[in-house]
Amino acid sequence: xxxxxxxxxxxxxDELKREQINRHSALSERKNKIAEIDTYLNxxxxxxxxxxxxxxxxxxxxxxxxxxxxxEHQKNKLVAECDELEKLxxxxxxxxxQLEKIISGSSMLNVKQLSIxxxxxxxxxRIARDLHDTSLxxxxxxxxKVELSSLYIDEDxxxxxxxxxxxxxxxxxxxxxxxxxxxxxxxxxxxDLGLRETIEKxxxxxxxxxxxRIETDIDTITNxxxxxxxxxxxxxxxxxxxxxxxxxxxxxxxxxxxxxxxDCGDTFRINVRDNGTGFDLKEASKKDKHFGLSVIKERVLxxxxxxxxxxxxGTNIExxxxxxxx
Numbered sequence: 001x002x003x004x005x006x007x008x009x010x011x012x013x014d015e016l017k018r019e020q021i022n023r024h025s026a027l028s029e030r031k032n033k034i035a036e037i038d039t040y041l042n043x044x045x046x047x048x049x050x051x052x053x054x055x056x057x058x059x060x061x062x063x064x065x066x067x068x069x070x071x072e073h074q075k076n077k078l079v080a081e082c083d084e085l086e087k088l089x090x091x092x093x094x095x096x097x098q099l100e101k102i103i104s105g106s107s108m109l110n111v112k113q114l115s116i117x118x119x120x121x122x123x124x125x126r127i128a129r130d131l132h133d134t135s136l137x138x139x140x141x142x143x144x145k146v147e148l149s150s151l152y153i154d155e156d157x158x159x160x161x162x163x164x165x166x167x168x169x170x171x172x173x174x175x176x177x178x179x180x181x182x183x184x185x186x187x188x189x190x191x192d193l194g195l196r197e198t199i200e201k202x203x204x205x206x207x208x209x210x211x212x213r214i215e216t217d218i219d220t221i222t223n224x225x226x227x228x229x230x231x232x233x234x235x236x237x238x239x240x241x242x243x244x245x246x247x248x249x250x251x252x253x254x255x256x257x258x259x260x261x262x263d264c265g266d267t268f269r270i271n272v273r274d275n276g277t278g279f280d281l282k283e284a285s286k287k288d289k290h291f292g293l294s295v296i297k298e299r300v301l302x303x304x305x306x307x308x309x310x311x312x313x314g315t316n317i318e319x320x321x322x323x324x325x326x
Contacts, residue, residue: 009099009102012099013096013099013100016092016095016096016099017096019092020089020092020093020096023085023088023089023092024089026085027082027085027086027089030078030081030082030085031082033078034075034078034079034082037071037074037075037078038075040071041068041071041072127181130181131181134177135174135177135178135181138170138173138174138177139174141170142167142170142171142174145163145164145166145167145170146164146167148163149163149164149167194220194221194222195218195221195234195237195238195261196218196219196220196221196261198238199216199218199238199241199259199261200216200218202238202241202242202245203216203245203259206245206246206249207249211249211255212248212249212254212255212256212257213255213256213257214245214256214257214258214259215256215257215258215259216258216259216260217258217259217260217261217262218259218260218261219261219262219263221234221261221263221268233303233321236299236302236303237261237268237270237303237321239295239299240270240296240299240300240319241259241261241270241272243295243296243299244259244270244272244296244317245257245259245272247315248272248274248276248315251276252274252275252276252277252278252314252315253276253277254274254275254276254277254314255275256274256275257272257273257274258271258272258273258274259271259272260272266322266323267320267321267322267323268320268321268323269318269319269320269321270317270318270319270320270321271316271317271318271319272316272317273314273315273316273317274314274315275313275314276314276315277314278311278312278313278314278315296317296319300319300321303321304321304322305319305320305321305322306319306320307319
């Protein structure tokens with residue numbers, strides 16, 4: 001299967017999954033309404049009949065006949081809609097299962113090609129957003145400072161010098177931001193220092209305020225410069241760990257993080273754990289841009305690995321990357 005056909009099938013699969021989620025939501029909503037109607041009807045039918053016999057003996061069913069009939073009609077309609085939704089969900093599950101078989105049987109090369117393209121596009125968007133929100137805005141502010149200094153230069157040289165000193169400090173900050181962006185694009189220290197040292201340096205940078213107690217247990221994994229794919233693998237594992245640690249710092253609500261990377265012979269094993277409150281995986285999938293789960297999944301897919309997320313007692317992310325697949 002070529003990349004174009006795979007992409008079409010993947011789009012069909014994604015659309016079916018979205019429909020499945022929407023139908024599950026609609027089914028749950030209707031079932032909740034049915035339960036509300038049942039509760040309401042029971043509350044009517046269980047009324048004390050003595051309350052209705054003050055002036056004229058009458059049954060509850062007679063007094064609330066129209067209301068009961070209207071709610072029963074609405075309930076029957078909802079039950080019919082639930083039946084229809086369950087039939088459609090059954091069809092969806094069969095179609096999804098077929099597409100999953102086709103996708104799993106496709107060439108992993110095509111999957112990786114699509115994963116790389118998608119990851120590259122998301123990375124470009126992230127870089128553009130970061131540059132716009134930080135460096136570009138800071139430079140615009142500094143331009144105004146320079147213009148202000150030019151106005152002060154004749155009338156108040158001291159004030160102009162103070163403004164220029166602020167500009168100098170601001171420019172140094174922008175240079176540091178751009179340098180960090182360049183390092184983020186290509187962590188050259190993976191080549192110079194090694195993966196373990198680079199990850200330890202990353203952890204120190206991310207935890208500058210020391211809000212977290214971060215423990216690392218990382219094996220020494222050498223980079224064979226003669227093999228270009230080896231560098232890609234090391235950088236990809238670095239990116240995965242970077243995203244996991246950033247997520248834990250930003251979203252966990254805890255104060256402890258454990259980072260483990262082990263060379264197990266045939267596989268690399270990554271484990272990032274925190275002691276936070278965890279999160280709802282379904283809700284996180286809807287707001288994926290805030291949690292970076294898609295980035296992690298895509299990189300693991302690219303490496304032919306497996307991913308497991310456990311949210312009991314914090315968040316525990318376990319990743320296994322087979323060397324043979326690489």
